Structure formats: C-alpha cells, structure tokens
Amino acid sequence: MSRIHPGDQAFDNNSLYGTENEMPYSGVRSFMRRRLTRELQGVDFAVLGIPSDMSTSGRPGARLGPEAVRRASSQLSWGEVWPWGFDPFDRLAVVDYGDVHFRRGQVADMLARSEETAHSVLMQGTGVVGIGGDHLSTLPLLRAHARVHGPLAYIQFDAHRDTQANDAIDHGTFVHHAMQEGLIDPTASIQIGIRTFYDHNDPMTVLYRPWLREHGAAAVVQEIERVVGDRPTYLSFDIDAVDPAFAPGTGTPVVDGLTPGEVFDTLRALTNINLVGFDLVEVAPPYDPSETTALFGASVLLELFCAIASKRG
Numbered sequence: 001m002s003r004i005h006p007g008d009q010a011f012d013n014n015s016l017y018g019t020e021n022e023m024p025y026s027g028v029r030s031f032m033r034r035r036l037t038r039e040l041q042g043v044d045f046a047v048l049g050i051p052s053d054m055s056t057s058g059r060p061g062a063r064l065g066p067e068a069v070r071r072a073s074s075q076l077s078w079g080e081v082w083p084w085g086f087d088p089f090d091r092l093a094v095v096d097y098g099d100v101h102f103r104r105g106q107v108a109d110m111l112a113r114s115e116e117t118a119h120s121v122l123m124q125g126t127g128v129v130g131i132g133g134d135h136l137s138t139l140p141l142l143r144a145h146a147r148v149h150g151p152l153a154y155i156q157f158d159a160h161r162d163t164q165a166n167d168a169i170d171h172g173t174f175v176h177h178a179m180q181e182g183l184i185d186p187t188a189s190i191q192i193g194i195r196t197f198y199d200h201n202d203p204m205t206v207l208y209r210p211w212l213r214e215h216g217a218a219a220v221v222q223e224i225e226r227v228v229g230d231r232p233t234y235l236s237f238d239i240d241a242v243d244p245a246f247a248p249g250t251g252t253p254v255v256d257g258l259t260p261g262e263v264f265d266t267l268r269a270l271t272n273i274n275l276v277g278f279d280l281v282e283v284a285p286p287y288d289p290s291e292t293t294a295l296f297g298a299s300v301l302l303e304l305f306c307a308i309a310s311k312r313g
C-alpha cells in the first residue's frame, strides 16, 4: 500500500511496513526508503553496504556502489511493483542497516568487520542483504551465513567465475576460497552468464553465455532449482553479468552479457528456492554518469525481495 506522508520515512515513520510516496530527489535516500536503523526487533531483512573496492583487478569505483544503489532505489519506491502487483514491503519488514565500518585500505579489517557485522545481524534472527563493493564483499557475507546455516547452496550471476586458485584473497579468487573453506557446497552451486576463461575442475554447475542464449530463462530457472533444491541458498549478483550496454558502470565489463529481459525473466521466477541471503556487487558509478547501472542493481535487489515476498501472500 502506498500513502502520501509529509515526513521522511527513513527515520520518521512508526511502521516498518509499507511505502510512502516521497520525491525521489529529496530526503534521506536509504535503500528503498526503508528505515535507517540498527534496531532489529521484528525485522526480516537488513540491507548492509560494504563500500570497498580494494581488491578489484580492474578499475576501482565500487566503493561508491552502496551509496549509488541506495540513491537509485528512491526512483523505484512507489509501493506496488510491476508486474508482481504488490508492495514487497507490505509483507517483509526490511531496514537499511547502513554500511560496514572498517579502516581504510585494510582488506583484512574489511573482511573481519563485514563478517562480524553480518553475523551479529543473523544471530538476531534477521536476514542480511549486501550491497558491494567489489565482489570480495561477498566472501565475509558467505562466512557469516555459513556459520549460521552450514555449507550453503550458492547461485552466482557473473561474467567471471572468480575461482582462480590463488593464495591471494581478492574479487577474482573469492569463490575458490569459499569452496576451500567449505562455505559453499559446489555440488549445490551454479554460476550463470560466464563468458571468460577459468579452470573448471570443480563440481559446480556453470551456465556459460551461449547456453543461456540457446535455452532461455525458463531453462535457467529449472537448472537453478535442480542444483540448489530446497537447501538454504545464498545468491550473489555481480552486475557485470549484465551486458555493458545496459550496465556500463562496473570495474571489469565484458561484452555479450545478459539482457535485462534474460535477467528479470529469471529473477521473477525464483519463487521456489530457499533464499536466506543475497547481495548485489560491482556497481562502480564513476563509469556511468547516466546512473543506469545503479538503477539496474537496485532493481535486481527489489525483484529478489518480491520473489521472497510472493510466498508470504
């Protein structure tokens, strides 16, 4: 339900539910205008920013991702979401938890503080939704979720597998480390949209770019459901999965990516999986003055909230 309210719902709303119409350019641009708070009583999901791009192999800028995605989300905050026909925030209590704080330039500190922050949220019975940051932002979130749920089923949309077998911990190796640490179960994991070379000696299911074109979104959803089953599942969406024509603001763009239709037809059908946490990473606003990339990223998160909320009719 959407209502007109003279206040700023990021801090001036006595309900955790619903959406109030606010001017998109005004007020505190929390994620989807949700309450900005660290009070988690009765909260289903807390959105957490990780403004770090210390580990990118390409162009920096993803540290500005959380702020840009939040700002873009104010353009989506009108209540009922097309084509779902409901406001997910009538059904799910979601708050904006702010950003993880860490010492600048200190990767180990970023990893430790992100994991501890996410873990403390999960221990209060609230789910965590991350906004990166480069893709290394996902590793501490996987660590926190695995401490609570055990080894996770895992879905990754990406141009890159990020499985380089390397001691260095960065955005191109974090999936290797997640497997080594037992955070994800590779037999219950699937990567979608890959179009770069990585070794593939692990049991993960990989849907390469041409397969998507040949088989379409419905087949992708079938593969996802087959691989993750009903296990607790974590989904990570790297915006570089999307074609750079639609999402140019990212550090390591790769041409021939997913189209918006392919992405949203897939996400809108993910209503049968047990999604416990998810994130959106690698939005680097400096390369996209149109802000379309951040809007795309905010829309991905919104669709996933709708997919979860659809089960709570």
Ligand SMILES: [Mn+2]
Pocket: 135, 158, 159, 160, 162, 171, 238
């Ligand atoms: Mn990635």
